[in-house]
Amino acid sequence: MNNFEKIEAYLEGWMTQEERAAFEAELQTNEALRKDYEDWLYTERVLQKQLSADEKTQELKNILTPLTRKYFKVERKPQGKVVSFKKYIIAAATAAAILIIFLSIPGGIDNYQVPIMPQAVVRGAEDLSNEGAQLFNKGEYEKALPLLKQQAEHNPEDATIQYFYAIALIKTAQYEIALPVLERLSEGVSAYKEDAAFFTALAAYKLQRNDTALKYAQQVSEHSPYYKKAQKIIRKLN
Structure with a gap:
């Protein structure tokens, strides 16, 4: 199959x-x-x-x-x-x-594709995870955020929930909180490592931490759906 x-x-x-x-x-x-x-x-x-x-x-x-x-x-x-x-x-x-x-779609760095959050990704808390995922996928990030935060706090090693929690923070302009979460993912070994590097660069760019933004933007390869957006950040900083 x-x-x-x-x-x-x-x-x-x-x-x-x-x-x-x-x-x-x-x-x-x-x-x-x-x-x-x-x-x-x-x-x-x-x-x-x-x-x-x-x-x-x-x-x-x-x-x-x-x-x-x-x-x-x-x-x-x-x-x-x-x-x-x-x-x-x-x-x-x-x-x-x-x-x-x-x-x-305009070509600015803020016009990026938001990934779809899979439902029931956290075992033992399917109902809460499903509700947060549904709100996230509808683009209702402010409503999804407290549910995702609760999941993230109870599952600090779960890369999936950490990743989508961080993106919800990005979408609600809470870059300071999102940045360390994304940095951990970018330095980790999960399937979200490279995509998280783009969002790390984006959060750092919004916070005017240019060295950090450049560092992580350069980690996004051509195979990533965020490669072109990462290159835009690099061009803006060079």
Whole structure:
């Protein structure tokens, strides 16, 4: 089973309780799986937001109409069976929605992609973790913050909760508190190490701690989704 099959099974509720627990554990240590999971959820969220906005929906329809006519025409077979292209249409809609979003996003360092927080990442406190994750993923960072803080305080070694707690602090402009949390992650060995380096650089940049900002921005490799943003910080400081 590849990553996307695992993710689909997890999100659709096809896994047993034991399989879900194993998937959530792997999500914390397997960087490739985590990034695929974040990409999946981000794509769904972009599409949902895009389709709910009247102006953008029309723009999306204008793009999708020729695509669906050209590539996804439904033909009736002699037996009367209709071929379903639902998955392919959703894929086309998703690609078009993401294209519209990305073309309209300014290029400043504050316009970065916020990762999707997986739910139930802290064992033994699923309800609290789920609520905090749901609020975080909705962009309600101020509401999510006290829940994430409580989780972070009770699970100081859990890299996942520490990472998303720190990002919630960044999104609420609490850079002074976020910085040491992010520095620990950047110097650690978790799957969040490199992404945390960007947010460490961002927090330090906001606090005008330029040497620290430059140090961590230089640790972000070309393979990171935050590489271009990190390079912007470097250019601003040089």
